[in-house]
Amino acid sequence: xxxCGGRADGDGLVTNxxxxxxxxxxxxxxxxxxxxxxxxxxxxxANVLDQAPCDGSDSSQTFNFGASSAAADPAIASFVAxxxxxxxxxxxxxxxxxxxxxxxxxxxxxxxxxxxxxPVSRAGGVLDPSAAAEANELDDTAVKAFSSVSLKDASxxxxxxxxxxxxxxxxxxxxxxxxxxxxxxxxxxxVTSGKHNDVAGSVLVVSSLTQGCLNFDPRRTAGDTxxxxxCGGRADGDGLVTNxxxxxxTEGPTDILLxxxxxxxxxxxxxxxxGKLDSTTCAGDxxxxxxxxxxx
Numbered sequence: 001x002x003x004c005g006g007r008a009d010g011d012g013l014v015t016n017x018x019x020x021x022x023x024x025x026x027x028x029x030x031x032x033x034x035x036x037x038x039x040x041x042x043x044x045x046a047n048v049l050d051q052a053p054c055d056g057s058d059s060s061q062t063f064n065f066g067a068s069s070a071a072a073d074p075a076i077a078s079f080v081a082x083x084x085x086x087x088x089x090x091x092x093x094x095x096x097x098x099x100x101x102x103x104x105x106x107x108x109x110x111x112x113x114x115x116x117x118x119p120v121s122r123a124g125g126v127l128d129p130s131a132a133a134e135a136n137e138l139d140d141t142a143v144k145a146f147s148s149v150s151l152k153d154a155s156x157x158x159x160x161x162x163x164x165x166x167x168x169x170x171x172x173x174x175x176x177x178x179x180x181x182x183x184x185x186x187x188x189x190x191v192t193s194g195k196h197n198d199v200a201g202s203v204l205v206v207s208s209l210t211q212g213c214l215n216f217d218p219r220r221t222a223g224d225t226x227x228x229x230x231c232g233g234r235a236d237g238d239g240l241v242t243n244x245x246x247x248x249x250t251e252g253p254t255d256i257l258l259x260x261x262x263x264x265x266x267x268x269x270x271x272x273x274x275g276k277l278d279s280t281t282c283a284g285d286x287x288x289x290x291x292x293x294x295x296x
Contacts, residue, residue, distance in 0.1 A: 002018070003123075004018060005018075006018065007235065008123070008167070008169070008171065008235030008236070010123070015035075016033070016034040016035040017033055017034075017035045018033070019033065019034040019035075020032060020033060020034065021034070026064055026065040026066055027062070027063055027064030027065055027066075028062040028063065028064055029062065029063050029064070029065070030054065030056075030061055030062060030063070031061075031063060032054060036051070038053060038054055039051050039052070039053065039054065040052060040053070040054040040055070040061045041061070041063075042058065042060045042061040043060045043061075044060075109162045109163075109164070109185065110162075110163055110164060111183050111184055111185060112184060112209075113163055113184075113209055113210055114127055114129060114163055114164065115129050116129065117129065118164050119164065120164050120165070120166060120167060120168060120170075121164065121165045121166065122165075122166050122167040122172045123167035123168060123172070124167050124168025124169075125168070126168060127163075127164060127168055127170070128168045128169065131168060131169045131236075132168070132169050132170040132210070134169075134236065134237050135169040135170065135171060135212075135230040135235060135236055135237040136169075136170055136210050136211040136212045136230055136231070136237065137211065137237055138211050139191070139194045139195045139196060139211075139231070141194045141195055142189070142191045142193070142194035142195070142196075142197075142204075142206075143191065143192050143193045143194060144189050144190060144191050144192065145190045145191075145192050145203065145249070145251055146188075146189065146190040146293055146295065147189050147190075147208070148184075148187040148188070148189065148208045149187070149188055149189075149190065149293050149294055149295050150180055150182065150186045150187065150188070150293075150294040151186075151188055151205075151256070151291040151292070151293060151294070152180055152291060152292045152294055153177060153270065153271055153291055153292075154287070154288050154289070154290070155177075155271065156180070157177040157178060157179060157180065157271070157275075158177065158178060158179070158180035158181075158186045158294070159175050159176075159177060159186060159188065159277060159291070160175065160176045160177065160178040160185050160186050161173055161175060161185050161186075161207045161209055161210060161212075161228060162176070162185065163185075163209060163210050166227070166228060169230070169235060169236075170210050170212055170228070171212070171227070171228065171229050171230055171235050172227050172228070172229065173210070173212065173227060173228035174224065174226070174227060174228075174276050174277070175214065175226060175227070175228065175276065175277040176275055176276055176277070177271045177275050177276075177277065178275075180294065184208060184209045185209055187207070187208035187209060188205055188206065188207060188208060188214075189204075189205075189206040189207075189208050190203050190204075190205060190206075190249070190256070190293070191203055191204040191205075191206055192249070192251070195231075195232070195240065196213065196231040196232045196239070196240060196241055196242075196245070197241060197246065198241055199241070199243075199246055199261075201248060201249065201250070202246040202247060202248060202249060202261060203246070203247055203249040203256075204231060204245055204246065204247075205245075205247060205256075205258070206231065207228060210228065211231070212228040212229060212230060212231065213228065213229060213230070213231040213232075213245040214226070214228065214245065214247075214258070214269075215227055215228065215229035215233070215242075215244050215245050215260075216244050216245075216260035216262060216263060216267065216269065216279060217229075217244055218262070218263070218267075218279070223272065223274075223276070223278060225278070225279045226269055226276070226277045226278055226279055229244075229245070231245060232245075233245065242262075243260070243261040243262045244260060244261075244262045245260070246260065246261040246262075247259060247260060247261065248261070254292065254293045254295070255290045255291060255292050255293060256290060256291050256293060257282075257286050257289060257290045257291075258270075258289075258291060259282060260279075263279070265282070266281060266282055267279050267280070267281065267282065268280060268281070268282040268283070268289045270289050
């Protein structure tokens with residue numbers, strides 16, 4: 001199962017990996033995804049949906065729409081997931097729910113990158129450290145103008161990342177501004193070139209904590225257009241370069257104007273009234289919207 005439209009954050013529109021031919025009847029039907037001609041979905045011996053070469057004589061590849069007897073079974077309808085410490089045998093007619101051990105939320109925001117499942121604020125509900133590591137893999141080829149620096153705005157506050165404020169992959173994390181404290185939550189790498197930056201005169205602004213990239217997406221809801229996202233722009237980490245994460249930069253000065261290149265030199269990132277990093281029209285005076293790079 002995946003977000004309809006094919007983008008993990010729900011912003012996708014149409015993808016042929018989710019489209020199937022349909023004749024308007026309730027069945028029997030074959031489910032042959034339009035991105036894989038000759039391939040049909042089939043039920044395995046373990047009652048798991050899988051794929052196989054289409055075979056008209058294979059009953060495991062035919063499906064009917066409609067209520068099943070299992071759906072009407074009151075024992076299943078009232079099923080309650082067992083405690084994580086118990087393991088119960090289940091027949092093929094019951095619903096299996098697997099439990100993931102989740103560390104109780106701490107009262108404070110984690111100051112190191114979590115390596116165990118924790119509650120998160122957005123999609124998935126629980127951090128998957130393995131998926132997060134794949135989505136935000138360290139780029140060993142990256143060339144950095146600055147490493148582990150804080151970015152302070154004109155009001156004297158620094159950009160702050162809560163690694164549990166996004167989804168299960170640590171994507172979609174909003175950036176807040178807080179009193180500068182030199183913590184890893186406020187540490188950033190300014191990357192001039194590497195796997196996700198092949199544009200001269202541009203930089204990535206990468207969280208030293210999560211390895212995610214500062215990202216501007218104007219398609220998102222107002223007030224939520226500035227987020228941390230997997231560098232390269234693909235939720236699973238397979239992206240290469242995207243101009244939603246590139247910012248013009250001249251080496252030498254110790255300040256940076258966060259004007260994302262997909263904003264066409266008209267959009268700048270600044271704090272809003274709620275203390276979140278947000279997007280607005282660039283001012284004539286760049287100084288008021290620039291961030292000071294604190295190296296110590």
